[in-house]
């Protein structure tokens with residue numbers, strides 16, 4: 324089973340409890356991005372071109388624990404950036420699992436061998452290794468040769484030490500169903516506990532804007548993959564109804580608050596994928612966000628989105644409402660032959676707003692204000708991207724990058 328029975332039961336009971344208490348909006352998975360710094364520069368990533376001052380920010384252990392206490396979600400996914408560059412990551416994982424939260428630590432695997440002894444196997448902890456397909460697909464996706472092999476080595480090492488391991492696989496336009504199917508067979512042969520797959524979201528800051536899938540292509544691709552997978556017993560960490568949605572069989576609207584994101588900036592509005600402002604508290608995020616402004620059909624930036632961070636929660640909530648439906652899909656797999664459900668009309672969507680530069684300026688101003696009043700002697704400074712950065716910070720950065728490249 325891709326997700327342990329106790330995990331599924333706990334999440335199911337949590338959802339049921341929220342329903343029974345009449346709570347309209349609640350989180351299922353807390354997404355934590357305690358840093359944006361990464362040791363790769365993937366073509367489809369929308370998070371790594373911040374100025375160095377922002378890339379040098381970290382959420383502290385206490386801030387991560389406070390975010391968990393605020394949101395109260397049963398599952399926590401820690402992403403970034405590359406989380407293994409965060410010095411307090413072992414303590415963050417240890418404290419969250421001690422609270423009986425199911426923690427998925429998303430990593431590209433490059434630092435795993437070096438850091439693995441800082442972590443202990445636990446039913447509450449899983450490595451989530453980034454692999455966007457076979458060697459050629461993945462190395463092209465992360466724009467670096469040799470990363471696939473190191474990720475495979477990391478998976479084998481983690482499994483040999485008794486850890487739970489899942490694969491996080493994002494697919495882009497041009498993915499060939501037969502190759503993806505062969506990759507999923509290979510992943511199962513490696514003994515991973517499950518694969519989480521989704522189409523890439525068209526981040527406006529991603530260097531490669533040409534290879535994101537639109538909704539029709541996404542549905543066709545996943546139908547083709549699932550058709551090839553009949554009888555292969557692939558293990559996915561996602562709800563069968565989310566997979567059914569990817570194959571064009573569910574008429575879902577997204578649930579952006581289902582996977583709220585806390586970053587070094589605060590709580591991101593409205594969802595993991597779109598950064599259109601930040602709230603200081605989780606409560607403020609939930610109560611003051613104008614949720615009706617977002618979603619496919621409502622907003623241009625949402626037009627092609629079919630990502631799990633928006634729709635997995637919808638699928639899980641649907642499963643609680645229609646348990647017979649999920650049982651059928653779990654038993655027979657996603658439908659691949661009948662007509663797809665009609666697509667949501669985009670006729671009335673509002674046009675995209677582009678506020679990235681404004682957000683960066685706000686965050687830099689906040690940082691500058693926070694630094695006021697600190698001891699003036701901050702050591703020698705160098706200029707990075709035209710901005711002054713302390714030599715100490717710059718050295719730390721270079722050491723981390725060198726460590727990552729080892």
Ligand code: SF4
Pocket residue numbers: 577578579593594595596597617618619624625626628629630632633634
């Ligand atoms: S459709 Fe929903 S989850 Fe996707 S980008 Fe828009 S608000 Fe976020």
